[in-house]
Amino acid sequence: MKYTKATNYALHTISFMIERGQNEKLSVHVLAERFQVSVTYLSKILTQLVKAGLIESVSGANGGYTLRKPPENISFMDVIWAIEGTGAFFECGLQHESKCPLQKVMNEAETMMEQYLQKKKLIDTVYIVADE
């Protein structure tokens, strides 16, 4: 029960992009160098963020990534969902999930966390994160 490193990279990447401003285009090359991770690996994570609608990409020379939403609208949960998916933490496989009080409790617990992370925006933490 841990968040993946990919989620960590995604959160840091979005933070970095917010710090650089909404109109600055960033290549995966500089981002990968910034986080000491291979270009192709980070590239896949960025592609997930593109598909989730958080950032957009333009190919070719002078291409790169830019934020798609206004920074103050990007929540922690947006980024996490983009990487980890939206499946429930607790699943038993059986069908009668709707009636099951066990799953009800577990899902409500998950919702507690998610509501909190939807309220928290990355822009609120970004400036301190950026310079290390």
Next chain:
Amino acid sequence: MKYTKATNYALHTISFMIERGQNEKLSVHVLAERFQVSVTYLSKILTQLVKAGLIESVSGANGGYTLRKPPENISFMDVIWAIEGTGAFFECGLQHESKCPLQKVMNEAETMMEQYLQKKKLIDTVYIVADE
């Protein structure tokens, strides 16, 4: 980011034990049969619950497991911590965690979930779970 099956088995096992009452001794054999899982596998999970102080075991003939705490005091979180450990969901490896606003948000989010699961007791869901 999912709870393990072991946690699922642990929750169901404690629920089952609560249903059977605090003084009834249950062997891993009957529990394993109840949940269609191998005896040795479930045995390890039960041992973790013993070490966490949730249940106690007695070896030898007529031995088995009994609840150690009054059922109304056993929370979801107690069981989850026993199996999943108490490590944080989000860790980056770097040291300045205390000052890091990113980790602060992530840890607070985790706390939201955990506080909820500490309030929820297994006895409140047990009777419905038991008969399937």
Next chain:
DNA sequence: ATATTAAAGACTGTATTTATCTATGATAAT
């Protein structure tokens, strides 16, 4: 002694995570 039961250890198979390497496709600058 023997049967019963829990605990511990070694081991195996599978799935997921974390990457890397090698193409392929798009676009701007020349």
Next chain:
DNA sequence: ATTATCATAGATAAATACAGTCTTTAATAT
């Protein structure tokens, strides 16, 4: 048009974690 730059996709591989089995050891009631 050619070339350099940049994103995307696919194949592969190593490392880790999960799920589960098999075997042995230890404790205890009969």
